[in-house]
Amino acid sequence: MIIQPKSRGFICTTAHPEGCARQVQRQVEYVKSKPAIEGPRNVLVVGASTGYGLASRIVSSFGAGANTIGIYFDKAAEGARTASAGWYNSAAFEQAASDAGVKSYSIVGDAFSDEIKAKAIDLIRAELGQIDLVVYSVASPRRTHPVTGETFSSVIKPLGGTYTNKTVNFHNGEVTQATIEPATADELRQTIAVMGGEDWQMWIDQLQAAGVLAEGATTVAYSYIGPAITHAVYRDGTIGAAKNDLEATAKRLHEQLRTSGGRAYVSVNKALVTQSSSAIPVVPLYISALYKIMKENGTHEGCIEQMYRLFSERLYGPEETAVDEKGLIRIDDLEMTPEIQAAVATVWEQLTTENVYDLSDLAGYRREFFQLFGFETDGIDYEADTNPEVDIPNLR
Ligand code: NAD
Numbered sequence: 001m002i003i004q005p006k007s008r009g010f011i012c013t014t015a016h017p018e019g020c021a022r023q024v025q026r027q028v029e030y031v032k033s034k035p036a037i038e039g040p041r042n043v044l045v046v047g048a049s050t051g052y053g054l055a056s057r058i059v060s061s062f063g064a065g066a067n068t069i070g071i072y073f074d075k076a077a078e079g080a081r082t083a084s085a086g087w088y089n090s091a092a093f094e095q096a097a098s099d100a101g102v103k104s105y106s107i108v109g110d111a112f113s114d115e116i117k118a119k120a121i122d123l124i125r126a127e128l129g130q131i132d133l134v135v136y137s138v139a140s141p142r143r144t145h146p147v148t149g150e151t152f153s154s155v156i157k158p159l160g161g162t163y164t165n166k167t168v169n170f171h172n173g174e175v176t177q178a179t180i181e182p183a184t185a186d187e188l189r190q191t192i193a194v195m196g197g198e199d200w201q202m203w204i205d206q207l208q209a210a211g212v213l214a215e216g217a218t219t220v221a222y223s224y225i226g227p228a229i230t231h232a233v234y235r236d237g238t239i240g241a242a243k244n245d246l247e248a249t250a251k252r253l254h255e256q257l258r259t260s261g262g263r264a265y266v267s268v269n270k271a272l273v274t275q276s277s278s279a280i281p282v283v284p285l286y287i288s289a290l291y292k293i294m295k296e297n298g299t300h301e302g303c304i305e306q307m308y309r310l311f312s313e314r315l316y317g318p319e320e321t322a323v324d325e326k327g328l329i330r331i332d333d334l335e336m337t338p339e340i341q342a343a344v345a346t347v348w349e350q351l352t353t354e355n356v357y358d359l360s361d362l363a364g365y366r367r368e369f370f371q372l373f374g375f376e377t378d379g380i381d382y383e384a385d386t387n388p389e390v391d392i393p394n395l396r
Pocket of ligand 1: 224
């Protein structure tokens with residue numbers, strides 16, 4: 001079939017297998033062009049098919065030569081429907097890993113469930129023995145609790161008061177004011193249940209109890225802080241409260257793993273175009289302004305550059321892992337320099353529908369959004385008949 005993008009707002013319901021494969025290949029080539037990392041041997045990535053999780057998996061295999069198990073929630077093609085981007089990404093990753101002679105396995109299903117945790121433990125036992133790095137990179141709108149059966153939904157809302165700021169429709173460049181009403185106490189509770197640390201803790205507890213976590217194992221999850229412009233809707237809002245919970249979980253896990261020489265961290269990453277970040281009001285306009293300034297400054301990075309730096313300089317660098325006063329790894333350091341933030345704040349005041357393409361990298365944002373789904377990628381013939389049915393080699 002001829003596969004074209006079909007998007008509604010921040011959702012694209014089609015994906016292109018060859019475009020996704022090309023995007024994965026580009027990340028693999030980047031890592032292969034960099035010095036090898038003396039890093040983990042066997043890695044479990046929970047949330048491994050797109051964004052930061054996929055990049056972590058690529059750096060593990062092609063930077064450190066590690067075997068990986070990826071857990072993700074993606075759909076195969078069915079009838080006239082293409083597979084999701086994460087499905088095609090993972091198929092391409094597994095093919096590249098097998099060509100490179102490193103083991104890789106995939107489990108598709110709900111990472112929040114006990115069933116998928118048990119399946120992962122069985123697979124580790126059967127194929128890898130033990131895991132020495134667990135990357136937790138799940139971003140989800142919903143979670144069903146494995147014990148109580150309650151299904152929680154996360155919301156992106158401010159706390160305590162209404163929030164109004166600029167936002168952009170990245171399809172047509174229209175800059176408007178977004179007004180978001182504050183979350184209720186129950187929405188806050190549910191968002192923490194989805195995006196906080198409870199499930200990460202459950203993964204580590206169950207891996208440890210099953211004896212498949214190696215002595216001295218490391219675990220890392222990802223967070224975001226960002227600028228004052230987005231604080232009300234992000235860091236001081238419902239999602240920030242969930243990140244506070246994730247960060248508190250890292251502290252607990254660090255103590256838990258330390259007795260066997262292990263470590264747990266939260267890495268604060270840069271704002272980037274991913275399926276999750278495009279759903280947050282205000283953030284796409286901030287990212288567009290940020291990208292233009294960081295590209296001009298020569299310090300722009302994507303997921304793969306961020307994760308290569310996290311692994312090679314922080315988690316497995318020559319020196320002990322550097323953390324800030326709150327114990328967080330700050331790989332968002334280049335985004336948060338005072339010069340970059342002052343430049344973004346100045347541009348932010350000026351941004352309107354009329355000047356958004358001149359003052360920000362909105363065109364780059366939109367292109368990267370479609371690239372997440374394998375579109376707008378150089379070298380792909382989008383008019384060609386393409387088979388949407390792609391197998392993932394080591395799907396368990
Ligand atoms: P993403 O949407 O690209 O990836 C999310 C991954 O989670 C996918 O692999 C998806 O399949 C998987 N997933 C979702 N629900 C699942 C479920 N129930 N079971 C199994 N897998 C499931 O998101 P991302 O932007 O890479 O975010 C990953 C982490 O990085 C999040 O904690 C996010 O807050 C954090 N982060 C993101 C940014 C950013 O700007 N994108 C910045 C800093 C930190």
